[in-house]
Amino acid sequence: MTLIKSISGIRGTIGGTTDENLTPLDAVKFASAYGAWLLKRNTAGSKLKVIIGRDARISGKMISSLVSNTLVGLGIDVIDLGLSTTPTVEVAVPLEKAHGGIIVTASHNPKQWNALKLLNEAGEFLNGEEGNLILDLAASQDFDYAEVDDLGVYSKNKNYLKKHIQEVLNLPLVDVEAIKKAGFKVVVDAVNSTGGIVIPQLLDALGVQCIKLYCEPNGEFPHNPEPLPKHLTEISKLVVKEQADLGIVVDPDVDRLAIINEDGSMFGEEYTLVACADYVLSKTPGNTVSNLSSSRALRDVTQKHGGVYEASAVGEVNVVALMKKNNAIIGGEGNGGIIYPSSHYGRDSLVGVGLFLSHLAHLKISCKALRDSYPSYFMSKNKIELTPQIDVDSILNAMASTYKNEDISTIDGVKIDFENEWVHLRKSNTEPIIRIYTESNSQENADALAQRIIDEIKVIAKI
Known part of the structure; x- marks a missing residue:
């Protein structure tokens, strides 16, 4: 059993002993540290507000409740999105003019894991300095909880998945009419998490026929939730059986997007970003960024469109920092994470689906033909x-x-x-x-x- 503390949050396995696993005490301690950090930054003395959302993990409701009530105990208002996605919480933070956000998710880790992902007031992940301050606060336990008349207010908002979908539909490069006209048929594997709610709803809004595989958000992952080829044999077979145009796979918190070709072969998670960047760059030329562990194919596509490619250290916060520095118009990580600043600075599978299907609809070719058009790495x-x-x-x-x-x-x-x-x-x-x-x-x-x-x-x- 494991507890991992890093600048991006705390991640661990449920159960066991404190400081060695993600126990209720550890969740409260780390949520307290995050809340204390927000309070120390709040020089204006205004009432603070934090957005919280979770994926469908079995432990999610427990951890989310502990975190929410801890923040309330610090005098911070909490807006709980309930079952949500990482990018949805990222979108909600600035829209709600909140001071931060927490996503309760362990991303691609198996079901015994959970985590707190921490956001700033822009809905972006904390940088190293900020993360280290929170780690120090957690270690010192220098917390000052609110008195009874100053407790925060807890409320729920279940509308943000629909708002997020509408944000994607409103993006100028997401060509809703072209996608509808293409008449796509798509199989979706959402590993029984929140992607099973939001991806079919997005596809329905785009006029795409959706066949669901593991879209019940019950947290019972039917296979390893990391979207790697060895875990995706069932959807590959179903895409062929249903004569679908492609398959869409997302991880539990819906920030990674993998595509299956119509013949059941892998489009390749590295090439999700490559294809989306190719489309965006063809319409709006500019620069790109991915991390050092990502494919050279993004560099090749960027140079083809006259842009400049640069690689950052691994980690979403590092990619985002370099994207801002280089005015990159699209970037991300080779694990299927699309970051499109016209939407927000965070990996977003919903944005990826909208851009990818728009690209395919414009080209009027098959998914496999699109993959074959890129350099073979x-x-x-x-x-x-x-x-x-x-x-x-x-x-x-x-x-x-x-x-x-x-x-x-x-x-x-x-x-x-x-x-x-x-x-x-x-x-x-x-x-x-x-x-x-x-x-x-x-x-x-x-x-x-x-x-x-x-x-x-x-x-x-x-x-």
Whole structure:
């Protein structure tokens, strides 16, 4: 069982002992730290307001109630969106003129996990400095709760999924009429979380025929919720059986979007962003950003449209910071996370669906033909479990030294760019592992590069 504290929030497994798992006491302590941070920032002395929403995890209602009541106990008003999505809460914070937001979700982690994702007043994730202040407050437990007449007010607002859908429909590049005219038939796998509510509603508004697979928001994940090919065999078969135009897969909190081609093959989660960027750049030329672990294909598409591509450190907050610096018009992460500033600065599967279907409708080609039109890069994503005996930093330094004659980036772990392929090594922010991402011009070459690097690490680490 695990409890992971980071600048982006707290994530852990339900049950067990405090400080080692995400127990009720840990949820209250961390919610108190977040609330105390908001109060310290509130120099105007105005009444504070926080938006909260959750995915459909079994533990979600418990954790959400603990967090909401803790904030109320600090004198902070809470607007509870109930079953929601990460991007929906991000959209709601500025619309409600709130001072922050909390999403109760462990994203792609299995059902025994849950987490608190923390937002600022813009509906964006906290930066490193802000996150560290909250971690310090949680450690010190320097909390000053409100007296009875100063308690916050708790209220519910169940309308934000519909508002979010309308925000997407209002985007100029989401061509509702073209999508309706295309007459798409789509299978949706929402892993029995809140995507099962909102994605079918969005597709209905777009005039798309929707076939539901695992769209009951009961938190009983029928397969591993991370949208990787090995977990998506059922939807792949159903897309072919139903003669659908494509399949849509989202993770439990609906910030990652994966596409299935009409023949059941994977469009590739790395290429979700590539396709959406291709469409956006074709209409509104500009710059793009993704992280160091994302495919070179976004760089190629950006350069094709005359824009400039740049890579950030891994983590949504890092991508957003570089997007703002470079005035990027679209960006995101290669795990299927689309960030479109015309909507908001957060990964959003609803926006991704609207842009992707608009692109497909305009081109009038099949999903597989669209995928085949992009440069063929292949990724291998691996990991090595850490033990207390392993000095990860020394391993990364040794790898950087070994390949010092190659193009090296050390802004986030070590990325080694070879002529036709690359490898990125980094410590995970959410799990006790080293992630090893490789990309090459064939799956065999990507896998071979990954295995070579893994073998080299094992020699250095003596494991």
